Amino acid sequence: MQALRVEKNKATxxxxxxxxxxxxxxxxxxxxxxxxxxIEITRGYAGFTGTIGHEFVGxxxxxxxxxxxGQRVVGExxxxxxxxxxxxxxxxxxxxxxxxxxxxxxxxxHAEFLRLPLMNLLPVPxxxxxxxxxxxxxxxAACGIMERTPITTxxxxxxxxxxxxxxxCAQALALTGAPVLLIGKHPENLRIAxxxxxxxxxxxxxxxxxxxxxxxxxxxxxxxxxxxAVSLLRPRGVLVLxxxxxxxxxxxxxxxxxxxISIVGSRCGRLAPALDLLKKGAxxxxxxxxxxxxxxxxxxxxxRAARKGILKVFLRP
Amino acid sequence: MQALRVEKNKATxxxxxxxxxxxxxxxxxxxxxxxxxxIEITRGYAGFTGTIGHEFVGxxxxxxxxxxxGQRVVGExxxxxxxxxxxxxxxxxxxxxxxxxxxxxxxxxHAEFLRLPLMNLLPVPxxxxxxxxxxxxxxxAACGIMERTPITTxxxxxxxxxxxxxxxCAQALALTGAPVLLIGKHPENLRIAxxxxxxxxxxxxxxxxxxxxxxxxxxxxxxxxxxxAVSLLRPRGVLVLxxxxxxxxxxxxxxxxxxxISIVGSRCGRLAPALDLLKKGAxxxxxxxxxxxxxxxxxxxxxRAARKGILKVFLRP
Numbered sequence: 121m122q123a124l125r126v127e128k129n130k131a132t133x134x135x136x137x138x139x140x141x142x143x144x145x146x147x148x149x150x151x152x153x154x155x156x157x158x159i160e161i162t163r164g165y166a167g168f169t170g171t172i173g174h175e176f177v178g179x180x181x182x183x184x185x186x187x188x189x190g191q192r193v194v195g196e197x198x199x200x201x202x203x204x205x206x207x208x209x210x211x212x213x214x215x216x217x218x219x220x221x222x223x224x225x226x227x228x229x230h231a232e233f234l235r236l237p238l239m240n241l242l243p244v245p246x247x248x249x250x251x252x253x254x255x256x257x258x259x260x261a262a263c264g265i266m267e268r269t270p271i272t273t274x275x276x277x278x279x280x281x282x283x284x285x286x287x288x289c290a291q292a293l294a295l296t297g298a299p300v301l302l303i304g305k306h307p308e309n310l311r312i313a314x315x316x317x318x319x320x321x322x323x324x325x326x327x328x329x330x331x332x333x334x335x336x337x338x339x340x341x342x343x344x345x346x347x348x349a350v351s352l353l354r355p356r357g358v359l360v361l362x363x364x365x366x367x368x369x370x371x372x373x374x375x376x377x378x379x380x381i382s383i384v385g386s387r388c389g390r391l392a393p394a395l396d397l398l399k400k401g402a403x404x405x406x407x408x409x410x411x412x413x414x415x416x417x418x419x420x421x422x423x424r425a426a427r428k429g430i431l432k433v434f435l436r437p
Numbered sequence: 438m439q440a441l442r443v444e445k446n447k448a449t450x451x452x453x454x455x456x457x458x459x460x461x462x463x464x465x466x467x468x469x470x471x472x473x474x475x476i477e478i479t480r481g482y483a484g485f486t487g488t489i490g491h492e493f494v495g496x497x498x499x500x501x502x503x504x505x506x507g508q509r510v511v512g513e514x515x516x517x518x519x520x521x522x523x524x525x526x527x528x529x530x531x532x533x534x535x536x537x538x539x540x541x542x543x544x545x546x547h548a549e550f551l552r553l554p555l556m557n558l559l560p561v562p563x564x565x566x567x568x569x570x571x572x573x574x575x576x577x578a579a580c581g582i583m584e585r586t587p588i589t590t591x592x593x594x595x596x597x598x599x600x601x602x603x604x605x606c607a608q609a610l611a612l613t614g615a616p617v618l619l620i621g622k623h624p625e626n627l628r629i630a631x632x633x634x635x636x637x638x639x640x641x642x643x644x645x646x647x648x649x650x651x652x653x654x655x656x657x658x659x660x661x662x663x664x665x666a667v668s669l670l671r672p673r674g675v676l677v678l679x680x681x682x683x684x685x686x687x688x689x690x691x692x693x694x695x696x697x698i699s700i701v702g703s704r705c706g707r708l709a710p711a712l713d714l715l716k717k718g719a720x721x722x723x724x725x726x727x728x729x730x731x732x733x734x735x736x737x738x739x740x741r742a743a744r745k746g747i748l749k750v751f752l753r754p
Contacts, residue, residue, distance in 0.1 A: 165691065214672035214697070216648070270695065331533070335713070355531035364691045371688055373660070374482065374681045376702035380531070380585065383700040385693035 124418035124435065131162050131172070139235040147193060147236065147366035152176040152229040153254045154425040154433045157364055158222070158342050162422065163300045165366035166223050173230030174222040177253040183238050192220065194256040196240040196391055197221040206302040209236035213388050230418055234435040242391050242437045245399050254434065255288070255405045256394050261362070262288040263397070264297070264389025265337060269358045273297040278326070278333045278352055281340030282309040284408050284431045285362060289339050291403045294318050301326070306429045312407040323348060337362055355379045360386050408432045439754065440488040441735035442546035445510050448479050448489070450735045456552040462500035464510060464553065469493040470544040470571045471742040471750045472679055473602065473658050475539070479739065482683035486651040490547030491539040498556050511573040513708055514538040530705050537653070547735055549754040559708050562716050571751065572605070572722045573711050578679070579605040582654060582705025583613070586675045590614040595643070595650045595669055598657030599626035601725050601748045602679060606656050608720045611635050618643070620688040623746045629724040640665060654679055660686045672696045677703050725749045
């Protein structure tokens with residue numbers, strides 16, 4: 121089968137072996153989405169070699185005891201050991217022995233078929249189109265912010281980054297009723313948020329709002345956004361880091377101590393609530409779809425997805 | 438009067454004008470303590486010019502309406518505007534217009550006399566010796582950790598740094614009943630914690646305890662301790678930053694996102710609970726006293742305080 125592989129920091133579509141039938145489910149991928157993490161992996165992030173991709177919707181082709189076979193599913197990307205305390209309580213996201221679809225020790229979703237434990241799969245309600253269902257994983261990640269810091273209506277929230285992740289975060293946060301400001305640099309992307317009633321600003325215009333925000337979400341993937349984010353926070357404010365990227369960031373630790381700021385990392389969320397939001401049509405994902413390519417053009421699609429202003433790029437096997 | 442002044446990154450004891458009588462209280466300093474922040478100010482931290490020092494015990498010489506005159510006091514170092522929302526709720530610590538004793542816009546405590554608003558002063562119970570009362574401010578800062586992140590008996594806590602701040606933090610945290618490990622490099626300092634039943638380790642020995650801790654407190658004032666601290670944290674753990682120092686720290690933001698770590702700045706605490714702990718004799722501060730000098734030898738005392746392994750150095754006017 122075809123798969124988009126990263127080997128030695130180079131992405132190419134190659135013919136690889138089909139995943140073998142075994143204790144895990146086999147899913148035929150209908151559609152996959154390119155995440156910035158995929159692009160960062162080609163730059164060395166996570167040191168991963170193999171098939172990339174972790175946003176998908178597909179049909180279960182094979183599974184233990186025939187469960188879910190024939191059903192359309194999305195999947196939790198962290199596959200735990202099943203034995204540690206975290207896994208036993210149903211949350212493999214921080215299992216120390218976990219593999220992660222297309223990121224750590226497990227081939228991913230930019231392929232004709234993928235493998236995941238049966239328990240990682242969630243059936244997709246019929247009324248959700250493939251093009252929406254594929255947003256379940258990144259939308260869950262956006263909703264995961266609320267697992268890490270409480271967002272209440274009295275909190276002033278800013279999101280930095282008008283890419284696909286920032287637009288999902290801003291929309292998910294706005295559903296709490298808290299006032300949200302999206303800071304970005306692409307007028308056409310900012311308009312997507314504005315149509316949902318979200319206030320927007322350019323970084324230049326946001327400068328005048330220093331020390332106004334209780335929570336700032338960094339979703340731009342740019343190391344330089346860190347200091348902007350800190351400057352927008354009021355004392356004892358919370359900076360949520362959403363983007364994973366390769367490399368280091370220089371911080372002024374004294375500012376964090378003096379203003380008693382909290383910096384909170386946020387990665388994966390829960391799929392079920394995200395799927396529910398998509399079913400309700402509560403999030404505009406249609407406007408986030410930029411381009412679609414056949415899987416065989418995966419390497420080129422990755423390059424397209426890395427361009428400024430481009431939002432979600434799909435691959436169709 | 439004599440005062441230890443920092444001007445152009447150089448500390449010298451000079452003769453300066455006495456503080457004038459006015460709307461604030463005037464305190465005759467009995468004893469002041471040298472904090473690492475004083476040393477960092479001589480290296481450019483906070484860009485402060487003036488009399489340094491913010492840990493003191495003294496006698497009120499003059500005050501509006503004669504209040505507290507003749508009483509022995511310690512003082513909250515943040516002097517707010519008195520008008521903003523924070524000040525009105527009795528917490529000037531983050532007032533945007535605040536001055537800070539010996540750190541921001543206000544001459545400090547390494548002097549014969551200092552000035553502070555009357556409301557910043559707390560009478561010291563008779564049974565607390567001067568040499569203990571002078572620890573009120575740094576002990577309050579140690580207790581301030583609990584304002585920033587909950588410490589419960591089921592939390593595994595590590596403190597990095599066996600200097601005076603680390604030893605106060607470890608003791609204050611241990612009073613919660615949570616297991617505390619103090620990581621340091623000076624056997625004689627580690628023994629102070631051991632005598633209070635606190636487990637200790639060298640950094641080398643702590644390496645084997647990666648990902649074991651729910652809360653790690655960085656109190657060593659060393660930028661390189663940051664990565665050690667992160668490595669000791671379990672996923673979703675909390676790193677508390679206590680030290681203010683001049684310069685920047687390089688962090689790997691992806692680790693913070695992937696392990697969903699929180700980094701929490703902590704600065705000043707409340708004086709009253711700290712004074713209460715000192716009254717109860719709940720904290721061993723005697724062992725933290727290294728040396729005492731007359732105020733006129735302040736510049737030399739600062740150099741002594743900066744030496745490795747030296748704990749609290751007092752100045753007596």
